[in-house]
Amino acid sequence: MKVLVIGGGGREHALAWKLNTCARVSQVYVAPGNGGTALDDQLINIPITDVQALRKWAQTEGISLTVVGPEGPLAAGVVDEFRSHGMRIFGATKAAAQLESSKAFSKAFMQRHAIPTAEFETFTDPAAAHAYVEQKGAPIVVKADGLAAGKGVVVAQTLAEAHEAIDFMLLANTLGVSHNEGGARVVIEEFLAGEEASFIVMCDGKNVIPLATSQDHKRLLDGDNGPNTGGMGAYSPAPVVTADVHARAMREIILPTIKGMEKDGITYTGFLYAGLMIDAKGKPKTLEFNCRLGDPETQPLMMRLKSDLFEVLWAATEPGAHGKLDQISLDWDRRIALGVVLAAHGYPMTPRKGDAITGLPKNTDDAVVFHAGTAKQDDVVSTSGGRVLCVTVLADNVKLAQQYAYEVTRGIQFDGMQYRRDIGFRAVKA
């Protein structure tokens, strides 16, 4: 069978790498792919991003199954487009993807269905937003409504920062948010304390199966300092998600979300990613929903997944009222997987492109360098985006995984390379 992965980041490289190992898969295509998928002679990049053009290409090529990586194509209706032509595709429909593409939609949804989340208000008028933060005080969180590649959130420690963020988002749009209908809006919400985890499940329209747990590192600098990014590294499993937290997350957040969507007339299919904040008592609250896998969480998750991903996705996309995920159980490597993101000079605000990358090691069974913002021209691989590579390894414990990942990282070079030295720190026992 021929399989198509839509997207061009590290997450999609990891999906393509994994699908390429599956028994029934004859060829994996990646649209548009990146320098890493170009380097791999088992994968083929397809330079198409337009949803309709991609569907036409997939039909002509005889693609049996498509899986969508990023939120952009989901929000643009790629799943609706493929399905309306009878093609198997795993992902959220355009309507379902609003859970991610609009913070205002998802917060109102959570409120309506009593799903635990931070208290909030939504604003279009800067004066009202400024007055609200004055009333609530700091710390407080200001979020742009619209897709912003993980950069539309400001956790303001002071009122001055909150006021500045409101002006950024409602007046200047300095963060480059793609606005939803009705223009610029912000959600202002209560600051939640605790530890974060990424809780990702697959849903086939009815059945829900959780993936292994993971934890991302959103801030640019060691110790969770500096600006928010799309993610600087991740590992799996995340010990903060104990059996009890896991059960609560399923019971209090995931299942009510899938049911709530159904009640609202939207059948949920695809990956669903709840960003959790887990407080000191082990109560999880939802920071955000994503209608897709996490990046970089997918890179460690794919290293740990032992099940045949094609068969899982095939079951999930079984035609009919819903899929057959109830017949699937996922098998995970017991080791820890840990991925360190190597980012470009200037990331996240002004990432530089075009720096040549040298020293890329050969992948092994327990160390793979997934590419994200890279491009290959002739025999040169260079940076072409903010998050460039994700060095991902398997090891028996977090400390060993860290040592191993940083050892592999040491050989890789490009001008301006930035990375965190402490990925996995919350899981390292003193």
Ligand code: AMP
């Ligand atoms: P989001 O895109 O909504 O997940 O926000 C990005 C990051 O901002 C999260 O991963 C958290 O680190 C932080 N964040 C978002 N909302 C809150 C909140 N209510 N309280 C504390 N931190 C938050």
Ligand code: GLY
């Ligand atoms: N790693 C965070 C995300 O994918 O949204």
